[in-house]
Amino acid sequence: MTETIGFCQETRPESCAFVLFGATGDLAGRKILPALFGLCKKGLAPRNFYILLAARTPLSRPELERRLSELMARACPGAPPEAVTDFLGRVDYLRADYESGEFYRALGARLDELDAKHGIKKKRLFYLAIPPAAFGKVTDGLGDSGLLAEPGDRGGWSRLIIEKPYGSSLERACAVDAGLKKDAAESQIYRIDHFTGKETVQNVLALRAANSVFDETWNNRYIDHVQITVFEELGLEGRADLFENLGLARDMMSHILQLAAITAMDLPSSFRDTDFKTEKRRFFESIPERERTAAAADAVRAQYEGYRQEPGVAANSGVETFLAFRFFVDNDRWRGVPFYVRAGKKTGAKCTRISLVYRKPEHGIFRGMDIGYPNIFTFNIHPDEDMSFSLIAKHPGPRLCFVPKTMRMDYPERAGETAAPTDYERLLIEAMAGDQTLFLSSFEMQFLWQFLSPLLAAWQADPYGGALYSYTPGTSGPPQAAALIERDGRAWV
Ligand SMILES: NC(=O)c1ccc[n+]([C@@H]2O[C@H](COP(=O)([O-])OP(=O)(O)OC[C@H]3O[C@@H](n4cnc5c(N)ncnc54)[C@H](OP(=O)(O)O)[C@@H]3O)[C@@H](O)[C@H]2O)c1
Known part of the structure; x- marks a missing residue:
């Protein structure tokens, strides 16, 4: 241990x-x-x-x-x-x-x-x-x-x-x-929302709170943008009846918003549930209606090829199995920093990941030169559980040129810790202890729907139209999802 x-x-x-x-x-x-x-x-x-x-x-x-x-x-x-x-x-x-x-x-x-x-x-x-x-x-x-x-x-x-x-x-x-x-x-x-019970999600907060080197730089002065990816390798797993009534946005949005909040909210003054909820609420309140409407306006919605042939799925189903969007947080810490999100079923290997992409050097000897994004801090939440920090280092040798290097920290060092609870186990313990920190408040539930509503309204107006793209199973979604971020001069990491 x-x-x-x-x-x-x-x-x-x-x-x-x-x-x-x-x-x-x-x-x-x-x-x-x-x-x-x-x-x-x-x-x-x-x-x-x-x-x-x-x-x-x-x-x-x-x-x-x-x-x-x-x-x-x-x-x-x-x-x-x-x-x-x-x-x-x-x-x-x-x-x-x-x-x-x-x-x-x-x-x-x-x-x-x-x-x-x-x-x-x-x-x-x-x-x-x-x-x-x-x-x-x-x-x-x-x-x-x-x-x-x-x-x-x-x-x-x-x-x-x-x-x-x-x-x-x-x-x-x-x-x-x-x-x-x-x-x-x-x-x-x-x-x-069982994502909040995951060991690695808890670690995001612990790492921020205990290492000022990170939290002090998690703001619009240093961070260029944030990416959240929630990909599933599998499709419906025999749950067509549930998913046909839900769609990916409703199924995943709570997880996505919780990951965003835990990554980007101001740190609470204590781990008491009231302090925690206050900061989380302040974070969500920093995404006002105009930002939610803007996020919905250019969201990319798609369905994997073959979805309509899955058992239990309507032959003309307009339900999305993929979603990508960009949103902004209007507060002093994050103003101007885009948060890019993509989530889907049958999108290659299962992976839940948060990446904070730092700005390129703006001063000093390398200003104006394209050396890529020097620093990307990545939390792999599930099923891989690790953190990595990518750096640019000098290539060894006579020339002054650069190579990307990655520092990786495996998280499950707790291998000997056989009693570590799973996500549901942890949440049940917290509820038995009367601690609401990891549970969603009534406000958060309402905010979830305030975020979803403009997306759903736009799609309900045109469920089968050109707004529903398609993608090949096993890929990272439709080309339009790549275009969503590339038009800003960035790329999915
Ligand atoms: N399954 C998941 O992975 C999942 C994921 C996210 C959220 N949820 C939520 O978790 C809850 C349970 O989901 P589930 O998938 O387990 O649901 P389910 O299998 O459809 O239903 C659970 C049980 O509820 C009973 N039931 C069905 N209709 C009922 C009714 N009208 N009144 C009272 N009892 C009824 C049935 O047992 P009896 O007929 O024997 O009473 C059934 O076995 C739901 O609120 C669902 O939205 C589930």
């Missing part, structure tokens, strides 16, 4: 009950149940902890155990059998009927019973892994039956976790939010 130095902070989850609605679904099976199992297996779960799964599908105990065992074998191959047994011992199942008051009474009674068994005092995390249209019904049921404890209630706490993106427009998203807030306070609502 790498030795740490100085400041060290650890979030400790409180003993609690974890209630998972929609436990038979895709998200539950692929992400949440494996994360819960991971927490238990790594010893990161709270000491007193149980999981109550709820869904409308009737499941007997043997059937539940068979499903969970298969799921664990798939998600964590090679997990010790005793870890699976321990996990199954913490899990219970309740068949749900979200419309009926009887269900919430039965839920309350089962929770009281399990609380007593596990020595827990009404500390409850409710994960809504169900379609957003059903959120209101469930939170109303929880609220009416008194299962959503008031914030500050000394007898316990209740928190709701929900997944982005919800709603299909700013108005619909606000309506879903209003439904949630009817029953719960903002301090009880944890909106997940």
